[in-house]
Amino acid sequence: MICIIYFLAQGGVPLNSAVSLKEARGKREVAKQLLDQNIDPSQRKQADRRKAIAKSNAATFKGVADEWMAKKSAQWVKTTIDNTQAKLDKHILPWIGSRPIADIEASDILSLVQRVEERGTIETAHRLKMLCSRIFRYGIATGKVKYDPTIGLHDALVPLNVKHRATITEPKAVGALLRAIHAFEGTFVVQCAMRITPYVFVRPGELRHAEWSEIDFDTAEWRIPAEKMKMRVMHIVPLARQALSILKELQPLTGSGRYVFPSIRNASCPMSENTINASLRRIGYSKEEICAHGFRAMASTMLHEQSWNTDVIERQLAHKEGNAIKDAYNHARHLPERKKMMQHWADYLDALRQGANVIPLHSHRQA
Secondary structure (H helix, E strand, O other), rough: HHHHHHHHHHOOOOOOOOOHHHHHHHHHHHEEEEEEEEOOOHHHHHHHHHHHHHHHHOOHOOOOOOOHHHHHOOOHHHHHHHHHHHHHHHHHHHHHOOOOOHHHHHHHHHHHHHHHHHOOOOHHHHHHHHHHHHHHHHHHOOOOOOOOOOOOOHOOOOOOOOOOOOOOHHHHHHHHHHHHHOEEEEOOHHHHHHHHHHOOOOOHHHHHOOOOHEEOOOOOOOOOOHHHHHOOOOEEEEOOOHHHHHHHHHOOOOOOEEEOEEEEOOOEOOOOOOOOHHHHOOOOOOOOOOOOHHHHHHHHHHHHHHHHHHHHHHHHOOOOOOOHHHHHHHOOOHHHHHHHHHHHHHHHHHHHHHOOOOOOOOOOOOO
């Protein structure tokens, strides 16, 4: 009887001579208890084996990365999710994805990033190191690994020469750029997109995905839903008179559709992501001089030079605050001051475009 029950407890594996009588009796008791509960010992062992395998898989780098991605996906916009997953799938998981995360060492991560470095994509190499580090830190927090092996790798990588977004901040040069934008001869939709970009200085993706339902002409506000924002927080863009005028001029053409700036090929889709950059090249500005994202840097630099409150500027740029909860509930923070600033900014840009010798004295200088 002992042998039969133990045989069942082993999932059909015969008794081994190395198993002691005491151990066999202990396993027999476990098996007997299972049988008394109408549980098949062999099936229990198979289930335990499956759990062990699942647990082992969860502790692989891929398992931890998948868990981390699932957490982050609730906070990120779709493009960030797609780009991060693409980096994992292309550069990381094929080499270390199936390995237990606790067994991965600094040299393994270095091999990954050096493979990318050799192709000359130094910034990508640094981003991959940071991505691995974030997954290891999550693994530490969830008890799957003891330390982050990417710590100390910084000096082992080719130094990253940080390139800021190409922009223009010298007033006369800004005026010349604005005049070139107003002389642009593209389609009317793209003309309007080009003209409104400096006034609102939102991220290019936020502009091209703008919908008419988000525009409130009565309050002169554009309210961008949280799911469209990089920081996943609803954002208010006060619309200066000049921005409202552009939108009202465009409304008869695209107002019956969803997007403010629809694609020329398919009105049910937004304008192409490269439209603004391509248009800037058409009017004679290289990527080293100005890019679509550079209007944000332009506004930030020049408004700071004019002594506007840093908190007001940062809030209008939709930069993340240190407190995520505070950030989520304060989308209207500094709104009266932001409305004043946005109208001032539009008036200032118009004066530069018209060639005025503008001295940006500002009455809101902080003490």
